[in-house]
Amino acid sequence: MRSNFELENHVTLTSATTFMxxxxxxxxxxLIWPMIxxxxxxxxxxxxxxxxxxxxxxxGLEGIKYSPGQADLLIVxxxxxxxxxxxxxxxxxxxxxxxxxxxxxxEAISGxxxxxxxxxxxxxxxxxxxxxxPGDPPTPEAILRSLEMLxxxxxxxxxxxxxxxxx
Amino acid sequence: MFDFxxxxxxxxxxxxxxxxxxxxxKLEAVHFHQLASQLKNKFGFIFLxxxxxxxxxxxxxxxxxxxxxxxxxxxxxxxxxxxxIDIDEETKLSSVGAxxxxxxxxxxxxxxxxxxxxxxxxxxxxxxPSDYGGxxxxxxxxxxxxxxxxxxxxxxxxxxxxxxxxxxxxxWVNIGPHHPVMKNNxxxxxxxxxxxxxxxxYETGFHHRGFEKQAEKLPWPTLITLIERLNSQAPFMxxxxxxxxxxxxxxxQIPERAMAIRMVFIELTRxxxxxxxxxxxxxxxxxxxxxxxxxxxxELVYELFERMSGSRLNPALNCxxxxxxxxxxxxxxxxxEALKKMDDLLTHIETLFTxxxxxxxxxxxxxxxxxxALDLGITGPVLRSCGVNYDLRKxxxxxxxxxxxxxxxxxxxxxxxxxxxxxxxEIRQSISIVIQxxxxxxxxxxxxxxxxxxxxxxxxxxxxxxxxxxLGFTVVSDGESDFPWRLKVRSPSxxxxxxxxxxxxxxxxxxxxxxxxxxNINPGELDR
Amino acid sequence: MILKNxxxxxxxxxxxxxxxxxxxxxxxxxxxxxxxxxxxxxYPIESYLYSKNQMGLPRLVLDKKGRSLCTSCDAxxxxxxxxxxxxxxxxxxxxxxFNLDVGKCIFCGWCADxxxxxxxxxxxxxIIAAHAEESLIFSFNELKSKGRRPNPEIKNQVNSExxxx
Numbered sequence: 001m002r003s004n005f006e007l008e009n010h011v012t013l014t015s016a017t018t019f020m021x022x023x024x025x026x027x028x029x030x031l032i033w034p035m036i037x038x039x040x041x042x043x044x045x046x047x048x049x050x051x052x053x054x055x056x057x058x059x060g061l062e063g064i065k066y067s068p069g070q071a072d073l074l075i076v077x078x079x080x081x082x083x084x085x086x087x088x089x090x091x092x093x094x095x096x097x098x099x100x101x102x103x104x105x106x107e108a109i110s111g112x113x114x115x116x117x118x119x120x121x122x123x124x125x126x127x128x129x130x131x132x133x134p135g136d137p138p139t140p141e142a143i144l145r146s147l148e149m150l151x152x153x154x155x156x157x158x159x160x161x162x163x164x165x166x167x
Numbered sequence: 168m169f170d171f172x173x174x175x176x177x178x179x180x181x182x183x184x185x186x187x188x189x190x191x192x193k194l195e196a197v198h199f200h201q202l203a204s205q206l207k208n209k210f211g212f213i214f215l216x217x218x219x220x221x222x223x224x225x226x227x228x229x230x231x232x233x234x235x236x237x238x239x240x241x242x243x244x245x246x247x248x249x250x251x252i253d254i255d256e257e258t259k260l261s262s263v264g265a266x267x268x269x270x271x272x273x274x275x276x277x278x279x280x281x282x283x284x285x286x287x288x289x290x291x292x293x294x295x296p297s298d299y300g301g302x303x304x305x306x307x308x309x310x311x312x313x314x315x316x317x318x319x320x321x322x323x324x325x326x327x328x329x330x331x332x333x334x335x336x337x338x339w340v341n342i343g344p345h346h347p348v349m350k351n352n353x354x355x356x357x358x359x360x361x362x363x364x365x366x367x368x369y370e371t372g373f374h375h376r377g378f379e380k381q382a383e384k385l386p387w388p389t390l391i392t393l394i395e396r397l398n399s400q401a402p403f404m405x406x407x408x409x410x411x412x413x414x415x416x417x418x419x420q421i422p423e424r425a426m427a428i429r430m431v432f433i434e435l436t437r438x439x440x441x442x443x444x445x446x447x448x449x450x451x452x453x454x455x456x457x458x459x460x461x462x463x464x465x466e467l468v469y470e471l472f473e474r475m476s477g478s479r480l481n482p483a484l485n486c487x488x489x490x491x492x493x494x495x496x497x498x499x500x501x502x503x504e505a506l507k508k509m510d511d512l513l514t515h516i517e518t519l520f521t522x523x524x525x526x527x528x529x530x531x532x533x534x535x536x537x538x539x540a541l542d543l544g545i546t547g548p549v550l551r552s553c554g555v556n557y558d559l560r561k562x563x564x565x566x567x568x569x570x571x572x573x574x575x576x577x578x579x580x581x582x583x584x585x586x587x588x589x590x591x592x593e594i595r596q597s598i599s600i601v602i603q604x605x606x607x608x609x610x611x612x613x614x615x616x617x618x619x620x621x622x623x624x625x626x627x628x629x630x631x632x633x634x635x636x637x638l639g640f641t642v643v644s645d646g647e648s649d650f651p652w653r654l655k656v657r658s659p660s661x662x663x664x665x666x667x668x669x670x671x672x673x674x675x676x677x678x679x680x681x682x683x684x685x686x687n688i689n690p691g692e693l694d695r
Numbered sequence: 696m697i698l699k700n701x702x703x704x705x706x707x708x709x710x711x712x713x714x715x716x717x718x719x720x721x722x723x724x725x726x727x728x729x730x731x732x733x734x735x736x737x738y739p740i741e742s743y744l745y746s747k748n749q750m751g752l753p754r755l756v757l758d759k760k761g762r763s764l765c766t767s768c769d770a771x772x773x774x775x776x777x778x779x780x781x782x783x784x785x786x787x788x789x790x791x792x793f794n795l796d797v798g799k800c801i802f803c804g805w806c807a808d809x810x811x812x813x814x815x816x817x818x819x820x821x822i823i824a825a826h827a828e829e830s831l832i833f834s835f836n837e838l839k840s841k842g843r844r845p846n847p848e849i850k851n852q853v854n855s856e857x858x859x860x
Contacts (some may be wrong), residue, residue, distance in 0.1 A: 044400070051466055066345065116310075129827050132831065134800060160827050389776050522706050522711070525711075527705045
């Protein structure tokens with residue numbers, strides 16, 4: 001978002017990259033399978049990207065999957081409550097690694113208007129997030145821009161830094 | 168209406184008061200439960216639409232801790248009776264579930280969110296107050312969440328009506344909250360014998376965001392930004408109901424051009440919501456091409472919204488006193504063209520679905536009896552598909568609904584196919600309403616400046632015919648402070664989901680998913 | 696109005712399948728030969744030109760000398776429903792600290808409605824997406840602008856008639 005942010009400073013690969021690793025990252029950046037969690041304005045807007053007006057298939061997202069074993073991108077939308085966090089944690093653990101997470105909409109990032117007893121404000125400590133998109137709902141162009149940024153991250157091999165995550 | 172009012176006056180005397188278009192009564196708790204069956208059988212108040220509980224701690228004018236407000240309706244005369252009861256913390260209330268079965272879900276809320284005691288066992292609700300450290304809607308609540316929150320287990324207690332051999336054949340299936348047909352928020356637990364459903368339980372509350380508690384922290388003018396986020400498919404209807412409530416309580420008359428613009432956008436939202444429901448029914452059956460045809464129709468409506476207000480999904484047009492922006496040049500011509508294209512799309516969908524033998528076979532299931540539907544508090548297209556002629560736009564018309572010509576389609580048996588036919592015909596009637604209003608648009612300004620936006624002290628209620636049913640708000644205000652004392656939402660999806668276990672009894676597993684998507688449950692409205 | 700009785704009777708299966716197939720192929724061939732204009736927007740070359748009422752990122756308006764018009768009256772901080780604004784400074788002068796947390800902002804526009812000096816307005820910048828390592832808090836200097844402007848990265852802006860603007 002800001003022009004002085006360098007993504008290369010955050011690359012966290014430890015050993016020299018092998019051919020198979022580079023092949024895996026190349027193929028993942030060309031074909032991504034998303035899975036949507038939650039409901040609200042942002043979920044409706046993401047499903048509208050598959051409609052006649054916008055063309056999200058050209059970024060590699062062919063169709064929405066609902067089974068965690070078949071998806072590698074988790075899109076968290078809507079307020080994450082204490083009750084739905086129980087479901088979110090299970091979904092994240094059942095996905096196969098390497099996997100990525102996008103937080104779509106202001107309600108997912110900080111709770112938006114609903115910062116009260118139901119909102120689990122520290123869900124990002126348990127689930128590492130890669131790209132955040134504010135807006136209520138964010139415009140379709142903003143969502144497509146975030147997918148471009150995600151593909152840059154996959155190409156370079158940047159992983160989000162968090163502790164105690166079982167990846 | 169006059170004979171009916173005289174009859175009630177004779178029976179209840181001084182206690183009955185008339186305020187605006189409502190009748191109000193104050194009773195003792197014990198007295199009300201004795202009168203319940205008389206109110207239903209003799210005076211015809213067969214429909215219980217809402218129960219609202221208010222915590223009076225901190226209000227010096229009230230002596231007792233809780234006030235409970237029951238909203239009763241007589242559908243033939245359209246008479247709305249409001250009964251309020253004051254009780255202490257230790258009083259045990261008895262349930263009215265035997266007289267009005269629609270009260271069961273509403274009383275679970277009173278027990279879990281306010282801590283009111285009942286003398287019978289009510290069952291499991293959607294929230295466990297001990298997980299959150301208290302009763303959330305009380306005024307002295309401090310949140311204290313330790314560890315994960317509890318969820319229903321996937322099992323049933325033994326069925327006493329069958330023997331041990333049959334018990335061995337049955338198995339349980341969990342259709343979890345993360346599912347495309349269940350809108351990512353409702354969990355259904357089914358007991359199956361082979362492929363047939365014998366018992367069903369559902370669990371909601373995954374998207375409970377604390378809407379009603381949050382409304383007590385925002386001042387009156389900014390509350391409208393919270394109301395927009397109640398229903399993600401039809402936000403304009405929620406803000407229109409809210410503005411109608413505040414304007415009625417302040418006895419304010421908005422300009423005629425604003426009334427007409429509100430009507431146009433209400434009907435456009437209704438068209439978009441019905442198309443989404445038909446699209447999700449088609450996806451549940453496996454037909455993805457109709458989903459894309461409906462998506463084309465919705466994009467036409469989104470573009471009209473965006474030209475007017477700058478935002479695609481949520482036309483933030485309403486304000487107290489009218490509408491914020493006027494119609495730009497060229498919008499009306501584009502609206503007529505879009506409605507013509509919508510007509511072609513509807514003809515296309517009808518060629519594929521109406522009278523097709525595959526669609527009829529899959530959808531002539533899950534019937535609801537009309538009398539049972541009225542007992543359960545169901546409204547909207549689900550009630551009209553059973554054959555009951557009740558639409559708030561005809562019974563209690565606001566704005567210009569009494570001047571335009573339109574008809575109410577009725578179904579026959581209350582099956583999925585009737586709901587599909589009722590929704591398709593309602594889209595056509597909405598298109599004709601929009602064309603009639605835009606042909607005769609009044610001239611003038613679009614909004615009035617309102618300085619004092621605080622409603623006078625007391626209880627206020629207003630409702631509107633939303634795309635799912637009757638959407639209403641109850642507001643308790645004390646006349647002076649900047650924040651509301653209590654806000655309660657009468658949400659149609661919350662009441663319509665009661666029909667689910669009875670609809671899918673002894674049906675196949677595939678039919679359960681199609682029946683669920685034909686009820687058009689919206690998660691934001693369901694859990695608030 | 697009671698719906699027609701014939702809607703409940705199924706037509707024969709072969710007739711129904713043939714009619715659906717003809718209807719679908721008619722629509723496909725019409726669109727292939729250009730009967731309706733293409734409405735797909737090809738991001739990132741094109742972007743939709745939103746109307747002037749759009750609510751984008753809040754921006755501080757500058758006067759001719761390049762200073763902001765804000766006088767630290769705190770009205771926008773009090774009205775914000777999500778507490779996204781953080782302002783401190785002496786009354787009547789430019790603020791020392793003016794932070795906007797974009798992760799909490801819902802783009803409702805109340806801060807622009809309430810400002811008496813017309814110092815804050817909703818611009819048309821709507822493409823805001825950030826990596827997780829970036830901070831979403833905008834400070835005073837990043838919020839200044841000369842008013843509404845189109846996003847300079849997008850070359851052609853498309854509005855609803857399909858014409859470039």
